[in-house]
Amino acid sequence: MTEPQPEFRPDAEIPRFPRLAARLLGRMPLLPLSLTLTAYARRIAKSHPGLFRRLGEHDHAEFVLDPTDLPFVICLAPNGGEPKVRLQRGRGNGTARIAGPLAALLGLVHGAFDGDALFFSRDLVIEGDTAAALALRNAVDDAELDLAEELSQMSGPWKAHIARALAFAQRRTGVHLTRPEEIHLW
Amino acid sequence: MVMEIVCPAGTPAALRAAVKAGAHTVYCGFNDETNARNFPGLNFDRAEMAEGVAFAHSHGSKVLVAINTFPRAGAEDIWHRAVDDASAAGADAVILADLGLLAYAAENHTGIRRHLSVQAAAANADVINFYAETFGVKRVVLPRVLSVPEIAAINAETEVETEVFVFGGLCVMAEGRCSLSSYATGLSPNMNGVCSPASHVEYQEEGGELDARLGGYTIHRVGKDEPAPYPTLCKGCFSVDSKKGHLFEDPVSLNAEQLIPQLQKAGVTALKIEGRQRSRSYVAQVVRNFRAAVDALEAGQPLPVGMLARLSEGQQMTTGAYKKTWR
Numbered sequence: 140m141t142e143p144q145p146e147f148r149p150d151a152e153i154p155r156f157p158r159l160a161a162r163l164l165g166r167m168p169l170l171p172l173s174l175t176l177t178a179y180a181r182r183i184a185k186s187h188p189g190l191f192r193r194l195g196e197h198d199h200a201e202f203v204l205d206p207t208d209l210p211f212v213i214c215l216a217p218n219g220g221e222p223k224v225r226l227q228r229g230r231g232n233g234t235a236r237i238a239g240p241l242a243a244l245l246g247l248v249h250g251a252f253d254g255d256a257l258f259f260s261r262d263l264v265i266e267g268d269t270a271a272a273l274a275l276r277n278a279v280d281d282a283e284l285d286l287a288e289e290l291s292q293m294s295g296p297w298k299a300h301i302a303r304a305l306a307f308a309q310r311r312t313g314v315h316l317t318r319p320e321e322i323h324l325w
Numbered sequence: 326m327v328m329e330i331v332c333p334a335g336t337p338a339a340l341r342a343a344v345k346a347g348a349h350t351v352y353c354g355f356n357d358e359t360n361a362r363n364f365p366g367l368n369f370d371r372a373e374m375a376e377g378v379a380f381a382h383s384h385g386s387k388v389l390v391a392i393n394t395f396p397r398a399g400a401e402d403i404w405h406r407a408v409d410d411a412s413a414a415g416a417d418a419v420i421l422a423d424l425g426l427l428a429y430a431a432e433n434h435t436g437i438r439r440h441l442s443v444q445a446a447a448a449n450a451d452v453i454n455f456y457a458e459t460f461g462v463k464r465v466v467l468p469r470v471l472s473v474p475e476i477a478a479i480n481a482e483t484e485v486e487t488e489v490f491v492f493g494g495l496c497v498m499a500e501g502r503c504s505l506s507s508y509a510t511g512l513s514p515n516m517n518g519v520c521s522p523a524s525h526v527e528y529q530e531e532g533g534e535l536d537a538r539l540g541g542y543t544i545h546r547v548g549k550d551e552p553a554p555y556p557t558l559c560k561g562c563f564s565v566d567s568k569k570g571h572l573f574e575d576p577v578s579l580n581a582e583q584l585i586p587q588l589q590k591a592g593v594t595a596l597k598i599e600g601r602q603r604s605r606s607y608v609a610q611v612v613r614n615f616r617a618a619v620d621a622l623e624a625g626q627p628l629p630v631g632m633l634a635r636l637s638e639g640q641q642m643t644t645g646a647y648k649k650t651w652r
Contacts, residue, residue, distance in 0.1 A: 253607040269526040277366030280604045281336035
């Protein structure tokens, strides 16, 4: 069954991560989070090998994903299909930077938003190697990722609880934490 | 008869989204220089094309393969193979622009329909009939420089089906003959399948102002609250003799949704949506919108009011040449 999705309204404001929660998140040690996210990214690499094939010549680029409402950036190195993820305070350095509210980045990953539309409206900012950023955007769009589903699958006995918690969080925050069927967007 | 909605698909996921959203027909290309949207991370390898065609056919939709760049001297076999492979994949038609390639397809693949790409810039009935008589072309995609009465005049003098753009990026140059991108970057849509290629694009934001550059040239500078532009050279904002403005074209999107009844009266067969470089979310939203419009027209109901502005370049829309109100 498809999870209830946040209502899609073209002119709606993109939700921002709560400031207090962001400050608390900023105090967490980043190394364990980085290692967990690397394991998570490698699981996705195994289940979606086409994603890295589609990056082509950019599969060894260094992407800085910058959720502008969080106190750190996510440095993603696809590393030819053996991805590494590193959380870092400050701006980070990479081949290309894609910056925007966390909800915009998650909506983009899940295909709920159109990348060009977010860019035109300046909800999303791209710096550095535009071709690499475009390759990543297109590869992710084709992969039809569902980050919540991937997380549930790697949660062992907690799978059902995690899925329920994420569905609840999605309903409460209006953030696309799961992949909607495009047919349900309008 | 219901007007045919022809939708873009840059990826297999976008193809599935278009079909599920109600596209009658989807157009796409191989991941090489044979198609005019040769962008990083886009397009189909041979296996993906065959799977895409099978998926579309199982849902009652057609697939057209765009092989609409111009073969390089000494490398024609790349384009010939693309036609062979589109035919082998079971595609319903190939969209071609080059005379030599049209001849190759007509001689070697009689079973697959040949459509004339907008890149061929065929803008009158004489040339369209020439393509039909010489290469068996069944449909022509008309350039985005014609008014509705001009399209009606063409349809009155040809049996070839006409397909017109109704939504998406505008290209107001004589398509297939524009060298602006080549001038700034050495790469063009005609030969390399890329206009203003991303590999030559650079954005820089300083103090809220955003500079968009192409091949080192600043094409746009916009203020903090203005929509971000893609630095397509023909849509650049330039300073000439102390006057600043869009010399060739404003960065706006075509939306001819409300002109669909007039286009039908003008004898148009198919309505084409631009945007193979856009996401599956865009494809699904635009297809549903236009499918609802043609279904309403067929049922004799008023056209629904669209919600497509946010998806548009510059977040502004125009009816383009169809109404010929340009300065």
